Amino acid sequence: MACSGGTCGKRSVRASRLDNLVLVVAVVMSMAGAAVSVFSVSSARAADPTTDAIKKRVLDEKDKAKQEAEKRLKDMAGGGHGAKDGAQPAGEGMDPMMAAMMEAGTPGAKHKGLEYYIGTWDTANKFWMAPGTEPMAATGVSEWKWMLDGRWLEGVYHGEMMGMKFEGRSMMGYDKVKKKYVSTWTDSMSTSLMVMEGDWNEKVQTWTFAGDMPNVMEPAKPIPSRWVGKIDGPNQYTFSMFEMRDGKEFKSGELMYTRRVAKP
16 A cells, blocks of 8 residues: 555554564563573472472562563563553653553552452342342352452452352453443353443542443343442442333342451
């Protein structure tokens, strides 16, 4: 395809920046891998590799090499874990594209705020199948933990639904590019993945997410849905689900979460 008006020049600059970034990551990670490989081989020659001591040393060196590689990448971009949202990484003369990527990929204050959920919670649930019906009661256990070095929360839920064992998986985090909180959900009764986006209201201590729920009866018409998470105190929060039916919103679920090991 022909180029005009300096388009080729701009494209080549962008391509060069991407090539540079890929090269930097590859070199640093290769150095980490090489360090681990050399140590593993030398250890195998020096002693029996099946011993617990040798295995532990290999794992320790692998972790150390990984940490050093990650530190080198952050040093190159002038960033670091826990940087303030919106802050531009330091580093004079650094490639702007790499700086933007590092800033967007570094957890910030909004990620730190999600730490409230870390731990194990017991749940008391109510679900409504349709407006005006009696709720179905259930109980469950939910556990939240960090994943990907503080970038996302991973939630695992175990309980019962309609007399059957039920398991659900969730992720929650803050997208620094979209500037939105993001939450996902899938479970043992579905092959679909729900993706919701929302905001945090500090004044009322409430998360509000919006998105579409799959419509098994009319796949071309997903169901507009809303999730609301209200922090009631250090050891309890309420999660409510709403969906649209015939043009009207109704409450389809309510889960009361109580922290298993209370915090003061």
